Amino acid sequence: MHRHILPIVISALAITTTPAAADETRSTRVHYGDLNLTEVGDADELVRRVQLAAREVCADNVGERDPRIVADIRTCVRDAMAQAIRDLDHPVVTARYAREETRVLASR
Secondary structure: OOOOOOOOEEEOOOOOHHHHEEEOOEEEEEEEOOOOOOOHHHHHHHHHHHEEEHHHHHOOOOOOHHHHHHHHHHHOOOOHHHHHHHHOOHHHHHHHHHHHHHHHHHOO
């Protein structure tokens, strides 16, 4: 089976406490060539990788504990993940992401 090697790109506006960098767009690549996305476990692993990458891009080591910044980071992560999963457009990954998103929302 031929596996895709093309990376997913996670892009998001950087969350920052400095106005000068507020419009900066950051991105990173999430590689998944080692995963078989038709397998549930591998699809879950890709969702995990996308989440970690989105957190990295959105938070960018912001050590801020201001509730508004924390809320902005959560929104950024959610939006970046949703866009990456939509861009990938793989039915198993989309289903696993939707399942995870539902679980997270239910736990709040």
